[in-house]
Amino acid sequence: PWRMSNGSTWQLAGPNIPSGNQISAIGIAPSASSVVFLGFNNGYIARSENALDASPTWTIRSGGLPIGNWVSSVAVDPQNPDIAYCTYSTFDIDHIYKTTNGGVDWVPIDGIGFEGVPDIPVHWLAVRPCNSDHLYAATELGVFASSDAGQTWAPVNDGLAHCRVESLDFQNDGDTLVAFTYGRSAFVADLEPCDRCLADFDGNGTVDTLDVLLFLAAWNLGEPDADFNDDGLIDTRDVILFLGLWAAGCP
DSSP states (O other): OEEESSSSOEEEOOTTOSOOSOEEEEEEOTTOTTOEEEEETTSOEEEESOTTSSSOOOEEOOTTOOTTSOEEEEEEOSSOTTOEEEEEOOSSSOOEEEESSTTSSOEEOOOSGGGSOOSSOEEEEEEOTTOTTOEEEEETTEEEEESSTTSSOEEOOTTOOSSOEEEEEEEGGGTEEEEEESSSOEEEEEOOOOOOOTTOTTOSSOOSHHHHHHHHHHHHHTOGGGOTTOSSOOSHHHHHHHHHHHHHOOO
């Protein structure tokens, strides 16, 4: 890869990338711009934690990935640079993968049956800036969305042309989603605002004892909603974070 910082001069940013194949995707961590993931046309992923250095170090991080397939996109969680997603635009494999440990291990999150993404190429994945549990996948058959960090998916194609969607982009702090299609122009969707109060666990507009009880019940059962720091683990750190937010209340 090459990089530019002053608008006029390009510098080689990857002379030591451990792969001689074509770079097909790139994902930069919004919360730490020195953390960059690269996807390759042979299915591998490489990660650098010092991508802004003069000679950055790149490490292959591809455990669990379907090597030999085309990486079509890489997206990094807005708050946590160790959480990332990659997609594949080929058939007969899982198409969406997630890591919670910086790429050391990847797991498929296509979902199952009617709550999953069908066996079609996925060309792009976008993480909503204001709520990283909200994922949007651009596929051969429109857009699929997940509100639980990839556990379940559903098509969201009202008003969208029946065609391949090649990329997605958020505008207005994540309240607007733009879908770019193959041959059918671009489409815009206004999403429901996601500036919700995290301490209001039951979403009833009031921060009270019931929120604590419901959170602890979800935490004891190991439910995904209890993973408050989005690190893929449900542990005491989630309890500490929730109780801190609950004590602060809502604006």
